[in-house]
Amino acid sequence: MFLWQYLLTLLLLITVQICKAQRCEEFTDLNLSHAFIGTNLNVRLLLYTRENVTCAALVSHTNFSSHPQFNLSRRTAFIIHGYRPTGSPPGWIQKFSDMLLDREDMNVIVVDWNYGAANVNYFKAVENTYKAADNLTAFIKIMQENGASLNSIHLIGVSLGAHIAGFIGANLNGSIGRITGLDAAGPLYTGNPPEKRLDPTDAQFVDVLHTDIDGLGFREPLGHIDFYANGGTDQPGCPKTIFSGSSYFKCDHQRSVMLFLDSVDRTCTSRGFPCSSYKDFLNGNCLNCEVFGAEGCPVFGYDVTKWRDVLLKLGQTKTYFNTNKVSPYCTxxxxxxxxxxxxxxxxxxxxxxxxxxxxxxxxxxxxxxxxxxxxxxxxxxxxxxxxxxxxxxxxxxxxxxxxxxxxxxxxxxxxxxxxxxxxxxxxxxxxxxxxxxxxxxxxxxxxxxxx
Missing domain, CATH: 2.60.60.20 (PLAT/LH2 domain)
Structure with missing residues (x-):
């Protein structure tokens, strides 16, 4: 046997042993039959770090010692998905995790509550958001007992996940460092009092993006700063008629994730201009950024915390920006x-x-x-x-x-x-x-x- 063949064989054996020792967990993929009968919430927490970027570890809710890569002195971001009527995993989950880790050395926990979200009965999925929030609240409390700071926790919730983040924050008396709501769900939440939806008191800083306020999203402001992309409706490049199939219903809603990923990746920046209406924004009546000081109007997305102090003083700020049809989305x-x-x-x-x-x-x-x-x-x-x-x-x-x-x-x-x-x-x-x-x-x- 040639030396290179021997080395290749040895490398393969080592790889196999590593794979056996470290099992890679995947997001739960439920078929439609599960979606009809799923009653056990079974929240799974998939941990990614720079030590295991592509291979998720299933985190124990109680025993952190089995996960040495889970360093509680780092910041921890939780990605919380929304309603999954077909039970399929979100296509953007891995990309989201990869980009966060490329941006910062942190813990990224993908919250897999698909057993609660994958249900053709939307009312049942909404009911399950409270159970998912209680489960995650208990986990974060254990993190805190093991040395984690609530200041260093960032909950990123998509659709129903945004309200789950809000419930967690309320359970912890608003001590969570940051909550980001990506097109928080509107159906069954519109008109609710603050304790039954995401609101600014749920974290030390709450930033929210709206992309589908005339459909699946929430129309009114929910955070310390609310960004309305393209007025919050009819995102460029999304289908305009029902003949486009399912993408007609979900494209505007899912655009919130794509816009946030652009901000994580620093592809480009979109400033949100404070304004009372989208009409006034388009008319150029809202281009004054002096209230925000030398930094100018807030930039949407991952880096908006740069404006945190001034935004907290202002209370609630409503801003608008426009985008392109595809990435890079900024204009x-x-x-x-x-x-x-x-x-x-x-x-x-x-x-x-x-x-x-x-x-x-x-x-x-x-x-x-x-x-x-x-x-x-x-x-x-x-x-x-x-x-x-x-x-x-x-x-x-x-x-x-x-x-x-x-x-x-x-x-x-x-x-x-x-x-x-x-x-x-x-x-x-x-x-x-x-x-x-x-x-x-x-x-x-x-x-x-x-x-």
């Missing part, structure tokens, strides 16, 4: 200011296209018709699908949407685009826009002395 925001010199008032829509280094990005401001009046600055809010670090050219198009009426011209005295992150402004003066015709030009840095 790039600009303030657009247009001044015209037409004698008559014009109503219409503006499309802005930016070009630079062989790339281009487009923002169409068409959620409503804007009013343009002589020597009066019209302020608009434009969000582009990508951020161009260097803008070489700009294109503008004016449209009215009126097919039968005569074509108008918009005589632009000045247009100013201000990048809301970098605070850089680009201007152009004296441009005539014929309706539905794109005009391209080179913008110049704005000068404060101009107008």
């Amino acid at each position: 790039t925001s600009y303030r657009v200011e247009v001044m015209i010199w037409n004698q008559d008032v014009r109503w219409g829509y503006i499309t802005v296209k930016l070009h630079g280094n062989g790339k281009e990005t487009v923002a169409t401001i068409n959620h409503r018709a804007s009013q343009f009046q002589k020597f009066t600055e019209t302020k608009l809010f434009a969000q582009f699908d990508k951020d161009l670090q260097s803008v070489k050219k700009m294109s503008l198009k004016f449209s009215t949407g009126n097919v039968l009426k005569p074509k108008y011209k918009l005589r632009v005295l000045r247009i100013r685009l201000t990048h809301l992150e970098r605070k850089e402004s680009l201007c152009r003066y004296d441009v005539i826009l014929e309706e539905n015709k794109e005009v391209t030009f080179r913008p110049i840095p704005c000068e404060d002395s101009n107008f």
